[in-house]
Amino acid sequence: MRRLRREARWSQAAVGARLGCTQTQVSRLELASRTPSQSDAERLDQMFGLTKKQHFTLLYKRIFSHTGGPSWFLGWVDEIEPAAKVIRSWDPLLIPGLLQTEEYARCVFAQSPRITEEEVEARVRARLRRQRIFDRSDPPYLLVLIDEGVLRRRVGGPEVMRDQLDRLLAAAKLPNVCIQVVDPGCLAGMPGTFMIAEMPEGEPDASYTDSAAEGRISTNRDILASLSNRYEAIRRWAYPEHVSLRMIQEVREEWT
Template identity: 65%
Template sequence: MRRLREAAQLSQASVAARLGCTQAQVSRLEGGSRTPSKYDAEQLDRLFGSGGSTHFADLRKHIVARPGGPAWFIGWAEEVEPIALVIRSWDPLLVPGLLQTESYARHLFANGPRATPDEVEERVQARMRRQRILDKEDPPMLLVLIDEGVLRRRVNGPEVMREQLGHLLEVAQRPSVTVQVVDPDCTAGMLGAFMIAELPIGQPDTIHVDSSAEGYVTADHDLVTSMWERYEAIRRWAYPDRMSLKMIEEARQEWT
């Protein structure tokens, strides 16, 4: 990548502008310390390739051919979340991954299409490792919005649900974590789950948008702005912290 960039007389900043990321992220791509996203690889093939070349797309497939989660998610979990100052999360269907218990996560992965026991275990352990950012000495602020229906959406059985909702109540006591329940009449969030990460000064906000097929991670200004606007529209339907925790406790007691 560095050789092709220099041959094209482009700076790292110029390439970063085309990828919608920072110069530091381009530097990590060139140094091999950053996993390229599908979007990165496709843009690099357009920028440096010719005749429909898929060199970078093919290279990326080899890089991400490892267990622990979907290829498109690796960049977010390994590069964005660990350095984020604030993470805002919205989920209309499930407890977000950063707050899932092991039992809750295992049931979700085990019921995925063509899931093998080894793959399930690898993904569960990857999810548990991901959550370690909340235990750091200086953890990111985590601001979670979840639809009220999540509290009563059965994942496995009552025991798993009681444990999961109890974990939400416990984690929400941390000064760095806020969990708010959103009124189910809110339609602004029906398009799907997403996260917004505020990064250190000099790095643009980055979003992760989920879908049933393949999510994506980007720092594109227009897309990030759109997600910020949607987040604020959803947040206006959120119950206050104390009321949200009371609702979670009431739902926990219903799982008998």
């Protein structure tokens, strides 16, 4: 809100006049010390020309919804992925969340330390909601790189793994999904999981990097350039798509 206000060269008092509140109340909104109302969100969308995107309205809904996901990941899930044109993903440890089956995701979340069954189910529901971006009329182009070891890393039992690899094979048939398996000799991908989102014209591209403690979302050009270079370095170790799918099928048969 503060960034958009400054770009519009409006004072807090000017925004307050449009919202029907005081300058102090606007300051509290920007500092997140005042809980916004739905009408605040709708007026802000109108004020900044974001009614079609429902930027502030979606933020409002996020505040009052139980997403089941960590707070630092919500910006990516709610704002970046739904609008992205292209998503590039690298994961050396697990099947990426956008392609996980319900049971695979449940098994992954259940291994989190000190997590309750209710929290596991909430996170599973959030993960399945996240995958709805593929239901839209113009879904993003998803480019997935996964380490070969992921196909053999046991998550749950053999049935869970077979269903998960079937999910990969089915997703690969979609015209907007490309899945490639990366040779385990690739060292460029060892630093960890990351995603790069190519956004519509006029919006900055974004990246997400993961760690054991938390993830980081960035639109910094230097970080994006570094991750893009790393992605290409990993991709050079990837098998062609048709070879990758044959490998997935072969490993699928091993899970008996």
